Amino acid sequence: MNNLNDSLPDLMRRATDDLEPESNDLVERGMRRGVTLRRRRTALLSLSGAGAVLATAGIIVGGSQLFAGNAAPVAGPPSTAPSTPASAQVAKPGTPTDTMKRLQRLLPQDLKQSSAKVSYERNMHHAEVVVDDGKGASLITVEVITTKPNPDCAGLHGSCTVRADGSVITSYANESIFPYDASKNPWGIKNTVVEIFHPDGRLISIRNYNAPKGDGVQHTRTNPLFSVKQLTALATSDQWVFPKEQDGPLKPKGNGKPSVPLEQTQQTLKSVLPKALQLTQPQTWGGGTNGHNGASYLVDDGTGAARVEVLVQYETPVTKCTDEGPQHCQVRGDGAVTGWSKNEPSYGDERQAVNGVLANRVELHHPDGRMITMTSYNGPAEKDEKHTRALPTLSTDQLLEMAGNPGWKFPGTGTK
Incomplete structure (x- = not known):
């Protein structure tokens, strides 16, 4: 009989080879509440992310127990043969029930399960279940989506890496669902997330x-049940099925408006x-279609260098104030x-005392769909850098x- 435990280090290493080093579960880069939600909408073509599961006890991938623990493995003989990366698999069509x-x-089979639900939208299967290891209930969701390929980390939330096979993996751990406004999260809810964008649009x-x-109830445990490493291992399983072929990868639709060179922005x-500011470290992202x-830019008025950034794009016109976005809102004449x-x-927790970075943020939504966001920090980056x-x-x-200049x-995506 094969010694399965001997293969665990290799399996874990393959699942997490391209993750950045961890610090307090993982190096996290922040959620830019208004900005990132809209960048992420662009990346997912209006399909929001959410997702699923693994365990401190154990998880099964391709018939092999990936993490040692007390959980009973699913039926089928264990194997120590290297698994084929999910990005190399031919995606077989499936249904939400399959997911x-x-x-x-x-x-893990020793977890109590309840409240299982599935749903379907074009190009997306959603499945969720509440699990309990005896230390508190924990919601797990998974979404499998066919969408426009996302080639890089631009605008994605969290720690992000482009892997050698062209897939993009992003993650964050134990983050408040409203990191910038504790009054909107009186329940103390946190989530841990892993997303993998494959080159073929899965x-x-x-x-x-x-x-x-996900909201509206008091938290039942200090942190989510599963770690970033565990969720990453789950996400790389080759057992997931994606929406039917006729609902395959979305084709980008042009909005009839020409693109704008990043250099111009x-x-x-x-x-x-x-004019009095000293400007260094210019950066750009996005562009093209x-x-x-x-x-x-990193700007310096003589009392400390700090980042200033802008995002310009077209959006579905915003005509009124909502709960999403900056703290204050006004409709102009x-x-x-x-x-x-x-x-x-x-940060919305004790980590804020470490770096102390603050941001002033504005959004301007024109009636014709033009949107501009500008942010000024008191440090060289939103997270992982100390304030200056x-x-x-x-x-x-x-x-x-400046936003009203x-x-x-405003860039488009070309002809319709």
């Missing part, structure tokens, strides 16, 4: 909560910034919707004035 069956089969999104629901940002352009937040902390000054370099009034050009 649920695989989720429940991959779960996306698997795994999410685990420290509560039996960078130059416009430079032109609207106060992505439908959004992003640009940033010309129909534009403006939003702003002052001194947002990067007491407050962000630019005020929300300054950011709103007529020189901005």
Whole structure:
């Protein structure tokens, strides 16, 4: 009989080869609440991510127990043969029920399961179940999606890596569902998430909560049941099935508006910034047919260098204030919707005391669908860097004035 435990280090290493080093579960880069939600919508073509499961006790991938523990393995002989990476598999069409069956089969068998649900939207299967290891109920969701391929980390939330096979993996651990506004998360709910974007347009999104629901109920455990490493191992299973072939990868639809060179957006940002600032470390993201352009500088007024960034794009017109986005919102007389937040902390927990980064953020939504977001920090990055000054370099009034400059050009995705 093969010694299965001897293969565990190799299996774990293959599942996590391309993850960045961990620090307090994983190096996390922050959720930019208004900005990132919209960037992520662009990346997923309006399909939100969510996802699934694994365990401290054990998980089964391709018939092999991946993590040693007390959980009983599913039926089938164990094997130590190397598994084929999920990105190399031919995606077989399936149904939402198939997705649920695989989720429940991959779960450690000693976990109590309840409240299983499935749903379906075009190109997306959603399955969820509440599991309990005796230390508190924990919601697990998985979504398998066929969508537009996402070639890089631009605009994705969390720690992100482009793997050698072209797949993109992003993750974050134990994060408050509203990291910038504790008043919107009185239940203390956190989630841990792993998403893998395959080059052929398949996306698997795994999410685990420290509560039996994603919001509206008190948390039942300190942190979600499963770690980033465990969810990554689950996401790389070759057992997942994706929507039917006729619902295959979405083809990008042009909006009839031409793209704008990233260099032009960078130059416009430079032109609207106060002239007294010293500008270094220019960066851009997006461009081409992505439908959004992003640009940033490290700016210094003599009292500390800090990041300023901009995102410009077209969106479905926003006509009123909602709960999503910055803390404050106003509808102007010309129909534009403006939003702003002052001194947002990067983290919603004790980690904020370590780096102390704050952000001033504004959004300007024009009635014709043009949207611009500008953010000023009091440090060189939103997360994983220490602040360099007491407050962000630019005020929300300054950011709103710059966002309203007529020189901005908004990128489209080409002809329809």
